[in-house]
Amino acid sequence: MTAETLDQLFAEAFADFKAAVAKVDADSFTEPDPETGERWDLAHLLGHVSEMLEYWLVEVLRVLAHGPDEPFGRLKRSPERLLRIDRSSQLTVAQLRQEIDLRAGATIDLCRILTPVQLAQRGDHPKFGSMTVEAIISEFGVEHLREHAAQVQSLS
Numbered sequence: 001m002t003a004e005t006l007d008q009l010f011a012e013a014f015a016d017f018k019a020a021v022a023k024v025d026a027d028s029f030t031e032p033d034p035e036t037g038e039r040w041d042l043a044h045l046l047g048h049v050s051e052m053l054e055y056w057l058v059e060v061l062r063v064l065a066h067g068p069d070e071p072f073g074r075l076k077r078s079p080e081r082l083l084r085i086d087r088s089s090q091l092t093v094a095q096l097r098q099e100i101d102l103r104a105g106a107t108i109d110l111c112r113i114l115t116p117v118q119l120a121q122r123g124d125h126p127k128f129g130s131m132t133v134e135a136i137i138s139e140f141g142v143e144h145l146r147e148h149a150a151q152v153q154s155l156s
Helices: 003-022 042-066 079-088 093-113 116-120 133-153
Strands: 122-125 129-132
Touching: 003 042, 003 093, 003 133, 042 079, 042 093, 042 122, 042 133, 093 133, 116 133, 122 133, 129 133
Parallel strands: none
Antiparallel strands: 122 129
């Protein structure tokens, strides 16, 4: 995959997410997460998306800066993840949407400038093992946004 293709995939996933958010009632809740049982209202969901976009952008930059097999990432039940979600969800929906726009834009900009060598750089995730920068952005950016777009669409 090229950097141009990756930035297009990310931009499309982000556009789908934004479109889903625009149609949802702020008082809705997600279905329980099968793994953790967590149920989120719109503010918590947006808080997670905001913090996850920032988190994974920084993790990609860390892998790029520190070379092959740099440890990166976290797990769903990582205390830091839950704390960041709670902290982010204390912002207003408007503030969260602004943060999400900025962080998604920064990720798209990064995708546009990555070289093939940088896309192939590897880091070591605690659950998934060795992953390229391309795979990190695809899995934790593109696919994650798609999952949350579907989750927003299912709010009840």
